[in-house]
Amino acid sequence: MKTLILAGGGHAHVEVLRRFGLSRPSGVRILLVSPDSHTPYSGMLPGLLAGHYTRDDCHIDLRPLCDRAGAAFAVTRVEGIDLPGRRVRCADGQSHEFDALSLDVGSTPDLRSVPGAAEHTVPVKPVAGLLEAWRDMEARCERRPAGPLRLAVVGGGAGGAEVALAMRRRCRREDPQQEPAIAIVTNGLLSGHSARARVLVARALARRRITLMDQRLVVRLTAGEIQCASGERVPADLIVWATGAAAVPWVRQCGLACDDRGFAAVNDGLQSPSHPFVFAAGDVATMLTRPLPKAGVFAVRQGPVLAGNLRSYLAGEPLRPFRPQPRYLSLMSTADGHAIASWAGLAWEGRWVWAWKDRIDRRFMRKYRTGRIPP
Ligand SMILES: Cc1cc2nc3c(=O)[nH]c(=O)nc-3n(C[C@H](O)[C@H](O)[C@H](O)COP(=O)(O)OP(=O)(O)OC[C@H]3O[C@@H](n4cnc5c(N)ncnc54)[C@H](O)[C@@H]3O)c2cc1C
Numbered sequence: 001m002k003t004l005i006l007a008g009g010g011h012a013h014v015e016v017l018r019r020f021g022l023s024r025p026s027g028v029r030i031l032l033v034s035p036d037s038h039t040p041y042s043g044m045l046p047g048l049l050a051g052h053y054t055r056d057d058c059h060i061d062l063r064p065l066c067d068r069a070g071a072a073f074a075v076t077r078v079e080g081i082d083l084p085g086r087r088v089r090c091a092d093g094q095s096h097e098f099d100a101l102s103l104d105v106g107s108t109p110d111l112r113s114v115p116g117a118a119e120h121t122v123p124v125k126p127v128a129g130l131l132e133a134w135r136d137m138e139a140r141c142e143r144r145p146a147g148p149l150r151l152a153v154v155g156g157g158a159g160g161a162e163v164a165l166a167m168r169r170r171c172r173r174e175d176p177q178q179e180p181a182i183a184i185v186t187n188g189l190l191s192g193h194s195a196r197a198r199v200l201v202a203r204a205l206a207r208r209r210i211t212l213m214d215q216r217l218v219v220r221l222t223a224g225e226i227q228c229a230s231g232e233r234v235p236a237d238l239i240v241w242a243t244g245a246a247a248v249p250w251v252r253q254c255g256l257a258c259d260d261r262g263f264a265a266v267n268d269g270l271q272s273p274s275h276p277f278v279f280a281a282g283d284v285a286t287m288l289t290r291p292l293p294k295a296g297v298f299a300v301r302q303g304p305v306l307a308g309n310l311r312s313y314l315a316g317e318p319l320r321p322f323r324p325q326p327r328y329l330s331l332m333s334t335a336d337g338h339a340i341a342s343w344a345g346l347a348w349e350g351r352w353v354w355a356w357k358d359r360i361d362r363r364f365m366r367k368y369r370t371g372r373i374p375p
């Protein structure tokens with residue numbers, strides 16, 4: 001009997017588990033290690049913050065997926081890998097031996113790059129932490145003399161813009177009279193997207209009275225204040241940190257081949273070139289032949305190939321390459337029944353885009369409730 005450990009219940013691993021549930025690999029014991037029994041689906045997180053979705057709507061329960069796949073589930077965090085001994089070390093003090101290991105532990109916003117970020121901001125992920133910080137802030141603000149809530153998001157990627165729009169929506173739902181002061185501070189709105197998408201997002205922000213401070217470099221955070229290289233200071237009751245992704249440190253520390261940012265390097269088969277018994281997918285991985293943006297859509301697409309390759313590796317069969325699509329669709333909610341689509345230099349906005357996004361997201365979630373292979 002061989003042992004396969006799946007570290008992390010991310011977007012690729014839920015597909016691996018679903019496929020193993022439909023056809024279990026023979027002679028393989030599977031263990032999933034993940035700190036939460038429910039894993040969030042990123043596409044719906046801004047909708048959760050805005051109040052469009054409940055927590056259940058946008059979280060996948062990993063336990064039934066494990067049950068169907070015949071996998072054991074250790075609800076804890078991986079803290080290190082002993083590569084020569086082929087063991088993972090976990091936060092609960094346990095260590096587990098493996099024949100093959102697959103990493104899909106995601107990434108977190110990079111809190112180390114700016115002094116004060118770790119102490120004075122709330123990272124956009126995990127979203128449970130953001131919602132908790134939101135409740136704390138509301139309690140603090142109730143004790144403050146009247147005045148609008150001051151909210152700021154550092155980072156103007158698609159996620160940062162969606163979160164700013166969702167926060168405004170949430171404030172207005174809770175108190176329709178309230179017009180919060182919201183700012184996005186970024187050194188590049190929607191970099192990697194087309195000029196047309198940037199224009200649509202900037203317009204959407206302006207229409208909802210969200211101040212866009214573009215081309216600003218944030219150099220320091222103090223309690224309740226953002227300081228920019230330009231000398232500008234932005235006061236805020238809550239600062240959300242939504243900058244580029246950073247890797248968990250133990251991936252590099254264990255001796256696995258990594259890119260220069262500490263993400264696990266993988267070949268086209270999603271396999272480590274330094275340790276072929278280790279696989280990685282999603283944000284934690286960087287494909288050597290074609291580095292991809294850190295977006296959930298790629299983790300989702302890698303899932304089926306990863307499932308097949310883990311099965312093949314354990315059976316001593318050849319691996320299949322993952323071929324990423326050259327362009328990908330990005331759908332951003334403006335949190336008011338509209339959304340913006342960005343694809344291949346083109347962009348559209350409308351109520352129909354939101355309906356489209358909502359349909360795609362709900363269909364994705366249904367797949368992990370029923371375990372069906374979609375057509
Ligand atoms: C607000 C927001 C909106 C976004 N919207 C989109 C979108 O619409 N489309 C899109 O393509 N991308 C979107 N993204 C990006 C997307 O969230 C990530 O690219 C995606 O989640 C990466 O998937 P993953 O499978 O690599 O990891 P994740 O989905 O982050 O999953 C990682 C899993 O590993 C677990 N884990 C973490 N650490 C450990 C550990 N040490 N040991 C064991 N388990 C661990 C976590 O609990 C989690 O279950 C958005 C991001 C944000 C912040």
